[in-house]
Amino acid sequence: MSSRIAAANVKLKRVYDPPAASDGTRILVDRLWPRGVKKANAAIDQWDKSIAPSTRLRNWFGHDPARWQEFRQRYASEIHGRREELAALRARAESGRITLIFAAHDKMHNHAIVLRDVLLGRAEKHGHRSTADGSGFLWETPDTEKYESDTFHCAMPIAERWNFAAVFQRLAGDATPPIPASVRPKKPDGGGRNKLS
Numbered sequence: 001m002s003s004r005i006a007a008a009n010v011k012l013k014r015v016y017d018p019p020a021a022s023d024g025t026r027i028l029v030d031r032l033w034p035r036g037v038k039k040a041n042a043a044i045d046q047w048d049k050s051i052a053p054s055t056r057l058r059n060w061f062g063h064d065p066a067r068w069q070e071f072r073q074r075y076a077s078e079i080h081g082r083r084e085e086l087a088a089l090r091a092r093a094e095s096g097r098i099t100l101i102f103a104a105h106d107k108m109h110n111h112a113i114v115l116r117d118v119l120l121g122r123a124e125k126h127g128h129r130s131t132a133d134g135s136g137f138l139w140e141t142p143d144t145e146k147y148e149s150d151t152f153h154c155a156m157p158i159a160e161r162w163n164f165a166a167v168f169q170r171l172a173g174d175a176t177p178p179i180p181a182s183v184r185p186k187k188p189d190g191g192g193r194n195k196l197s
Contacts, residue, residue, distance in 0.1 A: 004121065005090065005093045005120055005121075007058060007120055008097070009024075009094070009096065009097050009098065010093050010098055010099075010100065010116050011023065011024070011097065011098070011099040011100070012099070012100050012102070012107075012112050012113065012114055012116055013026075013099050013100070013101055013102075013104065013171050014047070014101070014102060014104075014105075014107070015028065015030075015034045015042055015044075015101050015102065015103050016034070016037070016103070017038055017041075017103055018089035019043035022097070023043075023099040024097030024098050024101050025042050025045045025092060025093070025096065025097070025098045025099070026042075026043055026045045026046075026094055026098075026101050027044070027045065027046045027048055027089070027098055027099065027100055027101060028044045028046075028047040028048065028101045028102075029043070029048055029052055029100050029101065029112055029115055030045070030049070030052055030101075030102055030103050031049050031052035031053070031055065031058065032103075033047075035101075035103070036060045037061050041111055044101060048089070050084065051079065051082060051085045051086070051089065051115065052188060053071075053078060053111050056072055057071070057075060057078065058111075061106075061112070063104060063106050063109060065106075065108075065109050068109045071109075071111075071183055072117075074116050075111055075114045075115075076117070076118055078120070078160065079114070079115060079118045080118055081115075086118070086119075089115075089119060090119060090186050090195075093119055100112045100116060110155060118125070119173075123137055160168065163168055
């Protein structure tokens with residue numbers, strides 16, 4: 001990796017969501033063309049089938065959340081084995097914003113999240129997970145707040161704010177006050193979403 005890619009330079013978006021000028025270069029990262037989408041309407045600048053999960057891995061995963069962590073590790077290994085394709089994507093992301101376009105319905109458990117993590121250097125290569133749920137990306141939803149600074153930009157679900165506080169608490173040697181139970185989320189339900197207590 002020649003230089004660090006800014007997180008704001010790599011976005012994720014479903015192919016069924018309308019294109020926006022802020023998307024930058026739109027790169028479809030699915031092996032198969034999405035059902036029901038006309039190529040003229042998709043506004044895809046590049047279709048990179050070769051960086052998508054292998055057919056065997058995709059079929060094994062089947063978007064089963066129970067297989068998510070294993071899928072993340074296997075797919076990250078596949079990506080690292082495709083050095084030329086990975087280098088080309090990194091070069092594009094270093095030079096400007098790219099949006100990885102995918103068709104999966106599940107925004108929390110799909111290959112584009114893993115690919116984004118690898119591009120940003122947050123890969124499962126050494127077992128690192130970039131968020132508490134291991135998704136590597138926090139989606140912008142109505143119950144979300146945006147946090148921006150010169151070096152950091154993400155949309156973070158309100159229910160997950162305590163995770164950052166817990167990390168700082170550990171780093172500070174528990175010098176900060178404990179997080180009130182009223183703001184801690186319950187364990188993720190089957191859908192992978194956190195709910196407030």
